[in-house]
Amino acid sequence: MSIFKPVEVSTQATTSRTGYDLTPLSPEFRKELATPLSIEERRVMLEHGTERAFCGHFLDNKKTGVYACRLCGLPLFRSTAKFDSGTGWPSFFEGFDPDHIRNISDHSYGMVRTEIRCRRCDGHLGHVFNDGPRPSGLRYCLNSVSLSFFNEGTEPPQHVDPTAKPGIKA
Numbered sequence: 363m364s365i366f367k368p369v370e371v372s373t374q375a376t377t378s379r380t381g382y383d384l385t386p387l388s389p390e391f392r393k394e395l396a397t398p399l400s401i402e403e404r405r406v407m408l409e410h411g412t413e414r415a416f417c418g419h420f421l422d423n424k425k426t427g428v429y430a431c432r433l434c435g436l437p438l439f440r441s442t443a444k445f446d447s448g449t450g451w452p453s454f455f456e457g458f459d460p461d462h463i464r465n466i467s468d469h470s471y472g473m474v475r476t477e478i479r480c481r482r483c484d485g486h487l488g489h490v491f492n493d494g495p496r497p498s499g500l501r502y503c504l505n506s507v508s509l510s511f512f513n514e515g516t517e518p519p520q521h522v523d524p525t526a527k528p529g530i531k532a
């Protein structure tokens with residue numbers, strides 16, 4: 363059994379512990395990936411908005427699999443870490459790989475919160491709070507629009523920047 367530790371990750375690392383390419387995407391490629399998104403989805407992912415509670419399509423998803431970044435396909439959470447937080451947003455107690463999520467101090471709306479972003483594409487995911495269940499004690503609060511779900515056994519397609527150096531295929 364693995365116990366999640368919020369280890370500080372090196373900003374230099376271009377390959378995560380689970381073998382995914384973390385080379386940052388260029389702004390152009392990121393924009394290209396965001397093209398199919400709706401205005402509302404773009405507001406959440408690119409402008410750090412929050413979707414309304416109890417509206418997200420993954421809130422009650424009970425399927426087994428992996429939740430990946432909607433923009434670039436980086437795996438972010440396993441269904442086994444999903445729990446019902448009662449908040450109205452999909453919630454997880456640990457990440458797929460701590461290297462895949464970047465924590466940023468967020469002082470908007472007069473609160474001090476920790477924003478979470480995809481490490482590869484910098485897309486906004488939601489926030490992380492320290493009132494989650496044991497053993498991690500963390501509650502990752504997600505916007506459904508920031509996620510794509512892949513059933514167990516399906517590998518999320520990886521959108522790696524074609525202009526960056528060749529990435530490691532997971």
Ligand SMILES: [Zn+2]
Pocket residue numbers: 431432433434435436480481482483484485
């Ligand atoms: Zn991403």
